[in-house]
Amino acid sequence: MEQATTLEHTEDVYEPSLTPDSLGKLGMWIFLIGDTMSFGALLAAYAALRTGAGVIGWVPPSEILGINLTAGMTFLLICSSVTMVKALESIQKGNVSRMCTFLGLTILGGVIFLGLQAYEWTHLIKHGLTLTEIPEHGLKGGAIAGSTLFGPTFYAITGFHGLHVTGGVIYLIVILIHGLRGRYTAEFNHEVEIVGLYWHFVDLIWIMVFTFIYLI
Amino acid sequence: MAQNGHNEHPKYMWIFLWLAVLTAIEVGIVIPDFPKALTIILLIGLACAKAILVAVYFMHLKFEKRTLAVIVITPFLICVFLVIMLLPDLTSDKRHEGIEKPAAEVVETTEH
Numbered sequence: 001m002e003q004a005t006t007l008e009h010t011e012d013v014y015e016p017s018l019t020p021d022s023l024g025k026l027g028m029w030i031f032l033i034g035d036t037m038s039f040g041a042l043l044a045a046y047a048a049l050r051t052g053a054g055v056i057g058w059v060p061p062s063e064i065l066g067i068n069l070t071a072g073m074t075f076l077l078i079c080s081s082v083t084m085v086k087a088l089e090s091i092q093k094g095n096v097s098r099m100c101t102f103l104g105l106t107i108l109g110g111v112i113f114l115g116l117q118a119y120e121w122t123h124l125i126k127h128g129l130t131l132t133e134i135p136e137h138g139l140k141g142g143a144i145a146g147s148t149l150f151g152p153t154f155y156a157i158t159g160f161h162g163l164h165v166t167g168g169v170i171y172l173i174v175i176l177i178h179g180l181r182g183r184y185t186a187e188f189n190h191e192v193e194i195v196g197l198y199w200h201f202v203d204l205i206w207i208m209v210f211t212f213i214y215l216i
Numbered sequence: 217m218a219q220n221g222h223n224e225h226p227k228y229m230w231i232f233l234w235l236a237v238l239t240a241i242e243v244g245i246v247i248p249d250f251p252k253a254l255t256i257i258l259l260i261g262l263a264c265a266k267a268i269l270v271a272v273y274f275m276h277l278k279f280e281k282r283t284l285a286v287i288v289i290t291p292f293l294i295c296v297f298l299v300i301m302l303l304p305d306l307t308s309d310k311r312h313e314g315i316e317k318p319a320a321e322v323v324e325t326t327e328h
Contacts, residue, residue: 029284033291040295044302051306062246071243075236081274082232089228193276200274204267211263215246216256 021190028194032201035164039205042160043212046153059146063138064129065154065214066120073116074210080109081203084196094186096179103176103192106199110169117162121155131155154213161209164202171195231273238266 018026050058061067087102128135131152138144175195178184184192242262245255272278277285299306 029288033288036291037294040291040298044295044298047299048302048305067243067246071239074239078232078235078239081270082228085228085274197275200270203274204270207263207266207270211242211259215242215259 024190024194025197028197032197035201035205039157039160039208042157043208046157046212049147049149049153053147053149057146059134059138059144059150061214061216063140063144064124064127064135064150066123066139067214069116069120070210070214073113074206076109076113076116077203077206080106080113081200083109084199088189088192088196091179091184091189091192092186096182096184099184099192100176100179103172103179107169107172107176110165110172110199114162114165114169117158117165121158124154129154157209157213161202161205164205168195168199168202171198228273231269234269235266238262238269 083102083105087099087106090096090098090102129151132148134144134146134148134150136143172195175192178191242259245258245262250258271288277288
């Protein structure tokens with residue numbers, strides 16, 4: 001009897017402070033912090049290459065990239081972030097079908113974003129923005145000249161972000177399938193919250209990429 | 217850390233509206249001919265405002281323990297530090313001159 005009491009006491013002492021819910025969430029946050037550094041390094045390298053172009057010069061992004069299309073893509077990602085928080089809000093209130101609808105809309109937003117990016121890339125490649133060359137004429141019609149590093153930095157950074165969106169869409173589809181099978185309830189929904197963290201992060205990074213690569 | 221089931225939801229539609237308006241302002245700033253430095257400062261300011269809105273409300277940082285916010289801010293500070301460390305390179309125009317001159321001298325000596 002005395003031994004049993006001691007064991008019980010020991011278990012109390014060694015109870016982990018992180019619950020399965022918070023452990024998953026902390027894991028995602030740690031991943032996102034690492035990912036922030038990856039994007040930070042890419043953007044810092046872009047700044048160094050752009051300002052370091054010196055006498056060769058750097059073509060203003062508005063001469064090559066279509067700002068209106070990307071502004072639309074930014075708006076689309078913001079919309080998909082809203083549908084994501086709505087999905088979490090729905091399941092926290094116990095409404096599974098509403099959560100699935102909003103998750104579906106979020107996935108749709110991600111897929112359209114990827115489609116638009118594919119369209120943009122195809123268009124740019126056709127107009128001569130490759131890994132080794134820049135187009136001869138700008139969007140405003142005049143001849144343009146500048147560092148050929150425009151292409152590789154643009155494709156590396158937007159491509160890295162596009163891969164994140166692709167990963168996010170797959171991740172969301174997995175969560176949606178779980179949702180449709182009735183895995184989530186008003187009490188058990190931390191997995192939806194965790195996929196939400198990832199998706200909002202992808203949106204947050206795009207806000208930065210849009211500003212640094214397209215607007216500045 | 218986990219606060220599942222909290223009933224206090226922020227007004228997401230307001231945040232959405234703010235994000236949309238800030239994006240429109242960003243695109244609007246690029247069109248007129250403001251001084252370049254001013255445009256860059258405004259754009260970075262607006263981007264940071266949007267990023268903070270997403271992190272605080274959509275990622276629910278406002279409802280988490282403050283420790284998590286401190287942990288999350290750290291990589292952003294390190295990124296800023298990274299750019300500051302690159303500043304001597306970013307602002308130096310002499311870098312190219314330095315590279316070109318010795319290269320020209322090498323060509324000359326090999327010709328002799």
